[in-house]
Amino acid sequence: MFDWLANPNRFNRITEKIQPCIFLIAIITLVSGLYFSLFDSPKDYQQGDAVRIMYVHVPSAWLASILYFSLAISCVFYLVWKHPLADLVSSSIAPIGALFSALTLVTGSLWGKPMWGTWWVWDARLTSMLVLFFFYLGYILLSNAFERKIDGSKTASVLAIVGLINLPIVKFSVDWWHTLHQPASIIKIGGPSIDDKMLLPLILMIFALSFFSLYMIILNVKTKLIEKKCEALLLKSNLEEISKAG
Amino acid sequence: MNELFWVMQGYEIYIWPSYVLTLLSLGLLFVHSTKQLQKAKKLLKQLSKTKN
Amino acid sequence: MLYLKDVTIKRGLKTVFYNWSATIENSKVTIISGKNGVGKSTLLRAIAGMIPIEKGIVKNHDNEIFKDKIKWGQNLIYIDSKNGLSKDLTVFENLKTWSEMRGWKTSDNDLQKALDSVDMLNHKNLYVSQCSEGLKKRAALSRLYLSLLFDVGFWLLDEPTNELDQKSIILFNKLIQRFLENKGTILLACHELKLFNFNYELLNLDLLKKKN
Amino acid sequence: MLYLKDVTIKRGLKTVFYNWSATIENSKVTIISGKNGVGKSTLLRAIAGMIPIEKGIVKNHDNEIFKDKIKWGQNLIYIDSKNGLSKDLTVFENLKTWSEMRGWKTSDNDLQKALDSVDMLNHKNLYVSQCSEGLKKRAALSRLYLSLLFDVGFWLLDEPTNELDQKSIILFNKLIQRFLENKGTILLACHELKLFNFNYELLNLDLLKKKN
Amino acid sequence: MSLQSSFIQIFISHIKREFLINFRSLVDVIAIISFMILIVTLFVLGIGPFEEKLKLISNAIFWIGLILAIIPSLEKTLQKDYDNGWLDQATTSPTPMELILLSKSLAYWLIVIIPLLISLPLFIVLLNIKLKLIPWLLISLLIGGLSISLIGIIGSALTLGAKRGNILLPILIIPLIIPILIFGVGISEAVRINESPLGNLFLLIGFTLIYLVISPFISAFLIRIAISR
Amino acid sequence: MSLQSSFIQIFISHIKREFLINFRSLVDVIAIISFMILIVTLFVLGIGPFEEKLKLISNAIFWIGLILAIIPSLEKTLQKDYDNGWLDQATTSPTPMELILLSKSLAYWLIVIIPLLISLPLFIVLLNIKLKLIPWLLISLLIGGLSISLIGIIGSALTLGAKRGNILLPILIIPLIIPILIFGVGISEAVRINESPLGNLFLLIGFTLIYLVISPFISAFLIRIAISR
Numbered sequence A: 001m002f003d004w005l006a007n008p009n010r011f012n013r014i015t016e017k018i019q020p021c022i023f024l025i026a027i028i029t030l031v032s033g034l035y036f037s038l039f040d041s042p043k044d045y046q047q048g049d050a051v052r053i054m055y056v057h058v059p060s061a062w063l064a065s066i067l068y069f070s071l072a073i074s075c076v077f078y079l080v081w082k083h084p085l086a087d088l089v090s091s092s093i094a095p096i097g098a099l100f101s102a103l104t105l106v107t108g109s110l111w112g113k114p115m116w117g118t119w120w121v122w123d124a125r126l127t128s129m130l131v132l133f134f135f136y137l138g139y140i141l142l143s144n145a146f147e148r149k150i151d152g153s154k155t156a157s158v159l160a161i162v163g164l165i166n167l168p169i170v171k172f173s174v175d176w177w178h179t180l181h182q183p184a185s186i187i188k189i190g191g192p193s194i195d196d197k198m199l200l201p202l203i204l205m206i207f208a209l210s211f212f213s214l215y216m217i218i219l220n221v222k223t224k225l226i227e228k229k230c231e232a233l234l235l236k237s238n239l240e241e242i243s244k245a246g
Numbered sequence B: 001m002n003e004l005f006w007v008m009q010g011y012e013i014y015i016w017p018s019y020v021l022t023l024l025s026l027g028l029l030f031v032h033s034t035k036q037l038q039k040a041k042k043l044l045k046q047l048s049k050t051k052n
Numbered sequence C, D: 001m002l003y004l005k006d007v008t009i010k011r012g013l014k015t016v017f018y019n020w021s022a023t024i025e026n027s028k029v030t031i032i033s034g035k036n037g038v039g040k041s042t043l044l045r046a047i048a049g050m051i052p053i054e055k056g057i058v059k060n061h062d063n064e065i066f067k068d069k070i071k072w073g074q075n076l077i078y079i080d081s082k083n084g085l086s087k088d089l090t091v092f093e094n095l096k097t098w099s100e101m102r103g104w105k106t107s108d109n110d111l112q113k114a115l116d117s118v119d120m121l122n123h124k125n126l127y128v129s130q131c132s133e134g135l136k137k138r139a140a141l142s143r144l145y146l147s148l149l150f151d152v153g154f155w156l157l158d159e160p161t162n163e164l165d166q167k168s169i170i171l172f173n174k175l176i177q178r179f180l181e182n183k184g185t186i187l188l189a190c191h192e193l194k195l196f197n198f199n200y201e202l203l204n205l206d207l208l209k210k211k212n
Numbered sequence E, F: 001m002s003l004q005s006s007f008i009q010i011f012i013s014h015i016k017r018e019f020l021i022n023f024r025s026l027v028d029v030i031a032i033i034s035f036m037i038l039i040v041t042l043f044v045l046g047i048g049p050f051e052e053k054l055k056l057i058s059n060a061i062f063w064i065g066l067i068l069a070i071i072p073s074l075e076k077t078l079q080k081d082y083d084n085g086w087l088d089q090a091t092t093s094p095t096p097m098e099l100i101l102l103s104k105s106l107a108y109w110l111i112v113i114i115p116l117l118i119s120l121p122l123f124i125v126l127l128n129i130k131l132k133l134i135p136w137l138l139i140s141l142l143i144g145g146l147s148i149s150l151i152g153i154i155g156s157a158l159t160l161g162a163k164r165g166n167i168l169l170p171i172l173i174i175p176l177i178i179p180i181l182i183f184g185v186g187i188s189e190a191v192r193i194n195e196s197p198l199g200n201l202f203l204l205i206g207f208t209l210i211y212l213v214i215s216p217f218i219s220a221f222l223i224r225i226a227i228s229r
């Protein structure tokens, strides 16, 4: 699939067609998600209206995790199969993922203040999200810390892959900590402890953010493909000048 | 829209910022990336023009 | 014969060689010359395998040299102005750890002979941090003698004569002579051609790069 | 006239000069030569005031030079193989910060002219970490031009020509010529005497030290 | 033609140089802030996430974080400037070495303190610091940071010439730093138990002033020794 | 005449080289011990010398001390060997870079662990550590130290060729080290509350084994990039 998409022209042709669809789905789910989460969802019996923060917090958290996974996978593609497109994909994912993990931290804090009376608690999930955020940050800083883009891409990809091994361990190990956090309720599919009516806006928001991210990734990859073309053109004209001058 | 909705049981100072922040950053990301794409496209056009 | 065919080598963002070709004859000395920043060191580092060759091939006889990097590593010695000496070790310890790093089992006797070949035996136990510039360079060049004992085919030397005094230049010339007798190939970047008393091929990058 | 009278200079535990005397003529070039490790760099560093002179005196005309270190510092430029360039700054930034460090108010125009004097104007914005060895050396030597604009009397240069290509050597010779016209005094450690096209005094430490 | 600059100008141009080398972009600010956050994380994870424990050590974390942020990087620039010959250039120039070293330590103070001040609200949240403590924390970190960097440069100069410098450095300077730590922690403790922190603050200021005066001379002396080797 | 040594011999000779450079005399052992002592002092002074408080953090002190002792010095040797061209010599030799890096990280582990073990009794007294904890502390520091140095070399290699690498290093490395800290502290905690520490121990061992396998390859890959600049 990736191999097949790796051709830039094919990538452009296909995305040209599906991009509007993705955008449309993102908008529809976002608007309806917002409607349900703000207007048409029940108050939690304990948290009251404060539970509404969940509809931005949890989707952000999910996306931060999912995007990191995709980032690392695309880094594997880049390092192992050396698809240049894979690097563009990973470098497009990274800032979006970093944004979502930052949003998770901020909205979580905004949730924590009314619920726990404190902005921050060194609880397992919070800590591992913080670590995730630093993996994103490390990836971004490292990929820009080299003179040659390719060196930065390779080095940062290594970091992302190490993170893929390390993050589950971090998550798992940090879970040893006693937690104030609520138990994972969606995961317990057997009997979700939250209201079905709360589930709907949650799922809608997750879809909205996922499609939005997908759209943004495609957009960024396109931008980078064009930038690459520009660079190649510039280089070519430079080299021609050099050979003329020589 | 009634007053009660905006106040949200006194949680409004937590709820609205989280929504606004989320939507704002998504919006900014969208605008920024689209601009970037437009810029790149323009540059490419210029370059291919000067080449020919 | 070392063939470089249509190679493109970048250094940072700068393309130093672009679709460039050259041949380097075996069992001879080739002196690479050219103005500062033309790419002498880059070329040597690329042939040594440290800087990737973006495009093109480098062949030794009919083997692409980077196909088997270990074999190519076995076959070459690279010395540049960085010397590769640890300041916190003595001259002797540096040579010894270096030869161990290459996996060579050298006797202390061999090591001493190597140091003697560049007149460093008196300075054997001097820490490198206490050596003058020329002594450091000589300590690095003592590796060349060791390589005569093992099966090394190439010396890649980047400005090896810079800090050497007259006597050391003579000793260095002798080492080169011995290596040539062993059918070794030498690539040497240098600005001062008058220091050498042997026949050499000249690879002037100024001229060669304009031609392409 | 720079007199060194009965000086003893140590380097670590080693006494490099012992009760040694020499004179160095003003407004001339004196080339210090000698074999590796004889003490050329030590001598230059001692005169520059970095290595203490254990015994003996060094006089310029009738002033002991180390009586007023600030004045002596004002009066000299010292450049050795370390160059004194920060890798993380560009060639231009390095020159600018250097001249600011000396307290010289130089215009950007002067700095550019200085870089031009060693043909480094094209490489002005190159980070030093991206310079080839020769380019680094040239970036360091560009200070010499600046010193022509200010009241500097001495250049102490330790193997300044090592990495330079032919063209840079010519430019370097020109700088020396201009400094001599300004009545400047040059002390220069070097192994290769053929590079210079001016009259020089030779201070061969091999011979001088045996005599004592 | 001798357009000599004044010492002040030379001093400022030196600070500019350090900023050029070490503070080229936003990345550096982000990096220092992240470094501090991660130090906090490391401590918290080592100790356990319980609030009561955290309260006990939040002061210590700040100070140790500050020490770890300033001293290693100060050591590194000095080492770099020694290795690349910049310090040789400085000694063979009319500018006093003392001035150069003073500017170096002030530059490093600024380089670390500016990001720290920017991110102080974040730490207040992370470590759950009480509001009344904040002005005192601010002022004690500002002053303490200055003395840490003044001491740091002495330590770096001490180990510059020493062969086994890298390991010796902390040993040599930690005794010098301990008083700062004690006064700094003393300030916050006093505020916490509603006593006047002024005593400790004055001690901290006095201590810093002493180092402000002696540090450039001591480190210049040490560097001359290192260069003369 | 080709008397090739085996990989094992090359490996050992590399460790010997690191010891020659870093461990020449008793001074080096003492230096590392005093470094650890000073870390303890810093903590104690930052927190206040009350026993209950100390008990809470004695684990954290050990682990943070270990991290601070291994990683900066590991980074420094790698940087030194990069600057002086030794890594160039290693890449242009038949010996695989992986082997060299593995030996480097093991050497650093030994260099820090040996003095630590020698001085453990001292810390037991200083920090008032219970006897039943000691064997577990010993084993967890041994294993944890190994994984810290394996990770440390990855981090150093990541930042070797990077601009402003020294400032990036902690950001990259601390997240990787967190599990070690947690498992390590977990072992002692388990012992303290009379539960079995084996679970945490096995996790620590597993973690270390993963890095033992991947670290040399990853860091060799990264160093090749740094050298190709």
Ligand code: HEM
Pocket (backbone or CB within 6 Å): A054, A057, A058, A061, A062, A104, A105, A106, A107, A108, A109, A110, A111, A112, A113, A115, A125, A126, A127, A129, A130, A182, A183, A184, A185, A186, A187
């Ligand atoms: C900076 C602070 C916070 C961070 C980083 C954070 C992180 C996360 C993450 C990563 C998830 C997804 C977990 C999963 O899907 O398994 C999550 C879910 C959740 N968080 Fe937070 N959280 C924070 C603060 C809070 C606060 C203050 C509350 C409110 C009490 C809260 C309540 C929840 C709830 C109810 C869920 C959904 C449970 C689930 O999906 O399993 N979080 N949080």
Ligand SMILES: Nc1ncnc2c1ncn2[C@@H]1O[C@H](COP(=O)(O)OP(=O)(O)OP(=O)(O)O)[C@@H](O)[C@H]1O
Pocket (backbone or CB within 6 Å): C126, C129, C130, C131, C132, C133, C134, C135, C163, C165, D011, D012, D013, D014, D016, D034, D035, D036, D037, D038, D039, D040, D041, D042, D043, E229
């Ligand atoms: N830091 C030091 N500690 C001890 N001895 C030193 C130190 N630096 C140099 N030496 C010794 O002092 C002597 C003089 O060194 P110096 O660098 O002056 O030689 P030089 O004439 O410049 O040689 P070269 O031609 O190699 O540059 C040498 O024998 C050297 O080994």
Ligand SMILES: Nc1ncnc2c1ncn2[C@@H]1O[C@H](COP(=O)(O)OP(=O)(O)OP(=O)(O)O)[C@@H](O)[C@H]1O
Pocket (backbone or CB within 6 Å): A147, C011, C012, C013, C014, C016, C034, C035, C036, C037, C038, C039, C040, C041, C042, C043, D126, D129, D130, D131, D132, D133, D134, D135, D163, D165, F229
């Ligand atoms: N790390 C780097 N990043 C970017 N450009 C570099 C880098 N290293 C070298 N260059 C550039 O590559 C070109 C070739 O450098 P190289 O060192 O090969 O020159 P050289 O011929 O050896 O010169 P010299 O005679 O001065 O040693 C130079 O223009 C130099 O500025």
Ligand SMILES: [Mg+2]
Pocket (backbone or CB within 6 Å): C040, C041, C042, C158, D132, D133, D134
């Ligand atoms: Mg070169």
Ligand SMILES: [Mg+2]
Pocket (backbone or CB within 6 Å): C132, C133, C134, D040, D041, D042, D158, D189
């Ligand atoms: Mg010398």
